[in-house]
Amino acid sequence: MKQWLWMILTALLSCGVFAQESSEPVESYKDKVVVLKVGEKSLMNKHSFKYWRKVMKRAEAEKAKAIIFDIDTPGGYAMETADLITRVMPELTIPSIAFVNPEATSAGSMIAFGCDKIYMHPRGSIGSTGIVSGGGQEIGPVMRAKIESLFTSYVKIVAKEKGRNPDVMKAMMFRDQEYEFADGKVKVAKGELLNLVADESILMVDGKPLLADGIAVNIEAILELEGMAGAEVVSAEPKGLEAFAQWVGLTSPILIGIGFIAVFMEVKTPGFGIFGVIGLSAFAIFFVGNNLDGNLAGGWLFVIFALGLLLVILEFTVIPGTFVAGSIGVVMMLGAIMMAMVDSDMLDSFKDSKDGLITLPVLIGWPLIYMTVGIALAGVVSMIVMRYLPSLPMYSSLAVSAELPSGTGVENHNQELVGQEGVVITELRPAGKAEILGVIHNVISQHGFIENGSAVKVVSADGMRIIVDQVS
Template identity: 45%
Template sequence: MKALFFLILTALFCLAEEAPEQRVWGKSDEVSLTGKVVVLPIGQKDLINKQAFRFWQRMLERAVEEEARAVVLELDTPGGLAFDTKDIITDDFGKLEIPLIAWVKREALSAGALISFSADRIYMAPGTIIGSAGLINSTGAEMDKVLRAKLESAFEASLRPVVEKKGHNLEVLRAMMFIDEDKERTFGSVTVRKNGLLNLTAKEAVEVVDGKPLLAAGIAESLEEVLRAEGMENAEVIRPNPTGFEKFAWWIAAISPLLIAVGIGAAYFEFKAPGFGLFGFLSLGVFTLFFFGNNVAGNLAGYELMAVFLVGMVLVVLEILVIPGGIAGIIGGLMVLGSLWFAMADRVEFERLDEGEGVASNLGSLLIGPGLMLGLGILGAIGLMLLFMRFLPDIPLFRGLVAKEALPSGQGGAPKQSFVGAIATALTDLRPTGTIMVDGVKKDAISNHGLIEKGSQVRVLEEGMTFHVEPVEDGEV
């Protein structure tokens, strides 16, 4: 029956991998974008949320496919993830085939300022600010000059085609991104001091320099004013939200440590219990949700890692049931843990490893977060095992799974007794796991010779946390 565990697990994993293409709770439930103005808010924390980038990419694809009239980026952000921002600018915003408008509702700093340059036109609300797009590392500390120069050069080269295509002033972008230690820089009425970065207010951004606005096409106090300036005041406006399917997957990915803890703990108790039951189905569901959620959320969880996980589990089972000795179990355990670890790594960051982009090219940095989540999951699993072993005997439903008898009187300080070769009685069916009674003590046992019915006599072949036994033929002693 234990084999059923892996057959069902494999089937569920395959279904989980196919699910994203079926758009469960997805596109079929969403309102059409045809002829409408699609507003995508980019708020205070959105540019540090990798899931938000994936949602925007999907909405841009839909906007083109369904022939939306325009897309408006409503900006109120202090910045966020530099490389993810660069990618969505060059791969999505910069290549959009319908009008893209940026409206700075309150502020567009750092990565938010960079995004503005990918729009066809920029509007700013009164009193807003845009700029300070210098690169910093993940901790916010100052970078080495060589590394900074390398990153700034790569970023500028990537963004330059988009900025030129959209008709914005490339020197304004450079002044927002690059520090000049030797001289001041002047843009209209604004002077950038040495070692400073350019920031523009709404009034300064619309200042006409050399016959064209320095950066923004106009000042607009509301979205309605933006649409009026673009000649789209009568267009229907829609603010799409992530589907229930996407929210569910993101939530599942966020609680991955809990899923790992429950999945490992349930699998452990499944192998300690006879037959195939509650713990096995619980582990099946939990690990299916784990791979499914992380796959949809944009992590590396996929067919390959699912296969590694399954092979690892098979090796662990072989170690327990067929070939005890340690090697298969160690290899299988490493495969299981490794697949869980990499399954939580971001797919985009992983694909960027070959690009040599500073911190993002460091595999160790990429795996720190998933490693911490895996560690929390393992600690949680150990905690669950300890709690279950402490309280399980007191729960009527599970009382038969744990031996509660004390050792016979007088054996507490005696040398450990060996049960190898002893004759025991099967207290449950061994399918192939179950419970035996040997010398008055209950022990977990595994049959080395198929099904052994309850009440049968068995001989102990090996002992440990789980005893390996064989049936005793009639007439044997």
Template identity: 40%
Template sequence: MKTAIFYLLVGLGQIFGQDMKVFGKSNEESYAGKIVRIEIGENSLTNGQSFKFWERILERASDEEAKGIIFDLDTPGGLAFPTEELMTKIANVGVPTVAFVNPNAISAGSFIAVSTDRIYMTPGSKIGSSGIIDGSGREIDPVRRAKLESYFGAQIRYIAKQKGYNPEVIEAMMFLSDEKRVIGDVEVKPGSLLNLNSSEATRMMSDGPLLAQAEVNSLEEVLKAEGWSDQEVVTATPTGFERLAWWIAGFSGVLILVGLGGGYLELKTPGFGIGGIICLSAFALFFFGNYMAGNMAGYELAALFVIGIALIGVEIFVIPGFGVAGITGLVLLVGAVVFSMFDGVTWQTYQWGGSEEVSFADALRKPAMNLAIGIFGSLFLVFLMMKFLPKVSFIDKTMLPSSLGRGNGDDQEVEAGALFGRTGIAVTDLRPNGKAEVDGTLLEVLADGVFLEKGDPVRVISDDGMGVTVKKVED
């Protein structure tokens, strides 16, 4: 289903791309022979969607034989594990790469910089302070820190040496020491990390600059220094298709709200109608958008969602009471919805790094907020539908009537509220929907709270125009 929707939207993008510029690669000019500029801003390295986007851009630049890639950096840092994986991709992209520190490449930002072939810095810019901390900025316990520093240190030293940077400079940025260190002519005090300004990073040593090639005032000066002045520069931007997926994922709470509201409307209308269409469309968009945005939504979670609905249906219509099937179905349904909204990169970081960088609460926060919006919003929506939909002539004609004709099939009109307090008998099992005879009229009713058996005496406790709710009359 998701694959069909995907190709449908791609097809629409190809149709409308040239004139309306809506979706897909139809809007993306070739990178062949051009300089690709990738912006890494303040919050970029904390956003899982950014890493997926950069990986795609690097792959395109390599496949289309771009002339070079410039990383325009102004970042205080971000997620260490995804950045480490991105470093490897940058180092091995097969296209000349340059870092433009404009004006900060702090923490994980410095990792990106040392993955490139050369570094340029604006006057007064800074690079370094790359020690690993947990997701809240707190210190890590010594054993855990030793393990993380050993892991990251090995990878970053390898890449730094591969790119021709002094590993001692990188280690002084990453690792604390109880002793005073001198890097070039920069003194690093005990218990501190190295952070270089532009003049320090570009200072010439016996074997070349300490870290960066030169101070530059603009991107144009970077291009001139690299001999790329005559090359066209293309700034990498998300396609309309990617923006659509991110937009859909961003409104996951609203889609849950609409889906649940549509499900309620479907229960109140005969056959398969507009409510079912709304429900299926909302949840199809929900899974599709989260999948394309790089979240954890996939075929497996979509299947669990369907299984959950099926189990709840079995509990309602086949098995009396609310037991194992219903509870299991509810857990599967809610679990599938929640985990589909988990950011894939954030969850992977949690699995790799445990709670030191990203806690389970951090990963759960946004999905839980969207779920709350969906549930509480749908309750309010159901209230509005109960209050106003019976007054809408078009909707009223499609809704299940309060009463069903008996004998010759003719409908008997029952005024909303007229049945309140009346008694009757269940003529089918109520699980929780079914039929009851009240004052000689056969009605579609809903049992309140528990399932009832055929023949149970009932009393009408609600008749609001949207339906009749009954409760068992106790002896």
């Protein structure tokens, strides 16, 4: 068995230990005001939610003075946002403050609803929280009824917890009726959604503001109004391992593709070389980064992936043609890769969900898409490599130039085999082994299955593969 196989397995398992035991950030949030930036595309990035959950839990544990969401966004994923503000934010005992600076539209307004206090920039606007599909299209009537029923419950819960007028939130979310607030100063016609500007949001109704607690030009002004003037402010931007983890999360399809391409190339070339190093590195970065990103890429998944890789390599090098070990190995590898990208907190929400906010498609949708893209990338590039690599000048530096003794089964002069006949010694499905000119070769059938003992003829050969066809 190739030396690089053990290197890969050892490296993967070592990466698992590293990921499990990675140290926490050393800077403390104690008695500080933690600012989380909700930017234009933040709510369209799954990794933002993971990072915010991590920061909020850490701020709570370290007794930060407050958390401020600095919001300027047109919106994003509704279900993930609802999960954040119904499961994580209610557990906070430290104050949470929303700063609409200057736009909190759609899911951005939901973040503001979930905070204890809301402050508006003088040019701020909040609202238009109507729910649409991920692509921005209108949702069908049945699905809309189901989703709006869920969010009606959410509105009631949040309005009660935060002491806000539920009709204001409903007017922003639903278009089924007309609304009127502040003695007619704010009106919403049926079929429209409420969107409040700063001055409207602080209009007094029954002794309390319509929605926002005040207007402020910056975070320092908010701290002054909240009696926290002079408090140390820290911006919770991803740094170091956290930034690395988010980068890996976003580039996972590319890492998957590179890993599979490199493993394929390494199997096709003798010895342990550059492709083995690339494949090892790609999968190591993938698993470590996803673990740090808050996904399920823990030690047990490393073991499953490593065992799957072992079975696939055994299929190519020791027991070709059976496809049993290889098929099981592929399933184990793909299962481990997909599960490695599942968000741990979202999985908890899925298991605990009583209201159906987090469904199975929400849980595994993006991991499945990322894995599919990575495999497709690997497939396309592998086909190009199979077709063009042997003719490229760089290939001569990768191939072994020395002629090996006859009988080893790894001679480099495969081109000389074209036109020669041999006998299949394992079934070709379509890969297997055949004896040609007294030497055993790994071959591939040109036209599908060929039985053991059949006579075949080499129709093409290069440094990557030997193609045979059955002799009629």
